[in-house]
Amino acid sequence: MIKNQEYLSEKASYCLDLAKKLGATDSSVIVSNSISETVNFRNKKLDESNRSDNLAIGITTYIGKKKSSISSSNLLRENLDTLIEKCIETTKNTPGDEFNSLPDKDLLAKEVKDLNLYDDTHIKNENKIEYLERLETSASSDKKIVNTESSFTEDKSNFILANSDGFLKGYKSSSFTASSVIVAKDDKSMERDYEYTSKCHLKDINDAEDLGKLAAEQTIKKLSPKKIGSEKIAIIFDKRIAKGILSTFASAISSSAISRGTSFLKDKINQKIFSDEINIFDKPDILKGLGSRSFDSEGVKTNTLKLIEQGVLKDYLIDTYNGKKLNLKSNGRCGGTSNLYFDNGNISYKDLLNSNPRCLYITETIGHGSNIVTGDYSVGATGFLLENGDFKYPINEITIAGNFKDMFKNIILANDLEFKYATNSPTMMIEGMVVAGK
């Protein structure tokens, strides 16, 4: 059983009281417990079971403008006493910073919204096994499939966030995740692909057979890939890759990158950085949303932000510290975005595939090739060559490159948005990117 609110609140209050007694002028604490149970299958047989029970506490103490923090997984009182003493001692010896402070009181969340993020259902390992058996049987129907590895995870967590200004709130959340990684082989090649489903509520996850079938089909399609030549070409990004481009945008407008001057989007507020058709939202109150939350990791209430409106940058992602530095109010984005998404575009998926006589459809990228200081982008990629909307053959061992400043202006979106992850994009096309191959 995960620890209840009373247990976590009691620990949080104890820490705040002790920090105050030892000389902290302000303090904040987060106490959390999560229990996760995973079953892994390989080639239709049980491979691994894993149960994890994680306790964690993080305390930040302030003495005036001086600040320090500690974290631990040991919640025994004696250990907490030692750690808080150490934290206060370190705080005293750390130079002050004029922007250090708790969030403004009037920005703190007044309530925990009921966003339906917790499903109390406990699915026994036997039932996880039954799901995985169906998944892997469905995934293994083709002779080309040589290895299947699938897993089912049930996660339950609870937390309390508290600070010395009287904030003390938290809530439970859950997730149920099933995934399958498939390896297929023919005489020329061996390829891997995957599919997965993750939801707050058990009854919302994908059917096991459908998941297995999709993962297997996607893998087989990649067999016997070719390498193409180097050229300038239009690129279509599958949704699972397009969301990564949206995440890069989010890192580039974080108040920390902006205040430190290390983002290619610094000083671009109220300027057009995408085309007219592009709108980007960050919406924290989607019911059962994988990124939904009532407040950020400092307790600041979160409202929906329209980050890009008709191509124009309207807001940064602001936390308390960097907000004070930029002379802006926190908008509750300490810890990042919530449910971030591109609004749907105007054309169908099919029309997008048909919009160029020849283009690449990218399903996977590898490498850490996004530079948010310069906006340069260069990654390894695999996918398919498309001709007149038809998938001709798989391609690999190529790179795709460009600069986000140009790429953003050239984004065209399909109208097939779905909420599969916390960050979501419709299928995306960018023209004029450079592919390096043979």
Next chain:
Amino acid sequence: MSNFFEKSDLSRSDAESIISDTLQKCDDGELYLENSKSESILLDDNKIKNSSYSSDLGFGFRAISDEIVAYSHSNEISKNSLKQSSENLKSTLKSAKGVYNHELPKSNKKYYENINPIDQKTLNEKIEILNNVNKYLREKDNNVKQVTANFLGEQKSIEIIRSGGETLTDIRPLVRFNVTVMLEKNGRKETGVYGIGGRKSYDAYLKEDNWKNVCDEALRIASINLESKPAPAGEMKVVLGPGWPAILIHEAVGHGLEGDFNRKKTSAFHDLMGQKVASEGVTIIDDGTIDNRRGSLTIDDEGTPTEKTVLIENGILKNFMQDRLNARLMKTRSTGSGRRENYRHIVLPRMRNTMMLNGNHTQEEMIKSVDKGIFAVSFGGGQVDITSGKFVFNCTEAYEILNGKIGSPIKGATLIGDGPSILKEVSMVGNDMMLDPGIGTCGKAGQGVPVGVAQPSILINKMTVGGTKL
């Protein structure tokens, strides 16, 4: 040495009997206890941004029957908690009928001292060094617009208790010092990153000439990038410099030679044992025994002493890296490569310090032999798709080579290649082998572990460079 039972209602003998009872019909398994202390001090934007300390305590209980691994971990070292974990393992392995393997090689060698780096310098001393770093860099070059510098220090104490009560312990110090500098000139911004570290005290890395050297390197890389031109796109010859560029070896062949992927036959190398997988003259080892290196371990996380494992000898594939589970299933022995990020994670076969040994060419010879290509000196990260064998890494310092001469610096670009064939494209191996400065972290299945790499300069006949200039 941590006494994990001191403040618990669980005594050592209670623990031993629960372990032996749980593992009696299993092939292998152990209780792994861990207590780690770590600190991080960060200077950024002219200020000490963060000073934090963390202490982490917990156990991971593992039982293995045939191919099945059951694992349970918790932060509470108590009778109740261990019993609950035991029930959990037993329920997964109801039908276990193995015989516990008590065999475990022994060694008295140690590759680092029992020290706690965190206590060996006061907070004020550490803050002073970071402030000096900031001042030094900003005074040295007017174009410096941002400096980030940080210390990470850690001491990890582990104890492994096996069925029957056999107990192994290790205390592992680890420190790292990193500097990132951003320059701005004529509206253009570029960064340079450099760092050092290993399993010694801070003093070994932070004498004045040490940290100044780290600053100078970061600044040099950033300055070169300010002058860089767009990188070329397409297949060409690549000369790699010595040291850290060996992450090519780590990504291209290292991961593919880990036991688990080969037992499961999902590695592109699984059917190539004893065959030629690299040019003659290419020898690659994975070594956990180099004193005080970031990737070194006295024992691995299953208690096996580490060793120097020959992976590829003169072009021929000789060994995979093994933990106990994969070694047993592949009917071979553990190479002391069983590692985990911490007690929350299961053991996997992992790399330690992966190194390509010296050949007899010089870097000059290599560059002279290239008509059109690139010379790559420093890298960010890399990644590999084990199954297709395709791997990438990102250049952070590279130059054009034209007609045998080093030309202009080029912008960061991704290089992509094919693991099983890339080492056959190595046409010259240099005589200038260097270890990396001690900064590598390898990720696999969501677990990060410290690793090292080393190599001499090498010439690769053909790789795809992912630039923008056609």
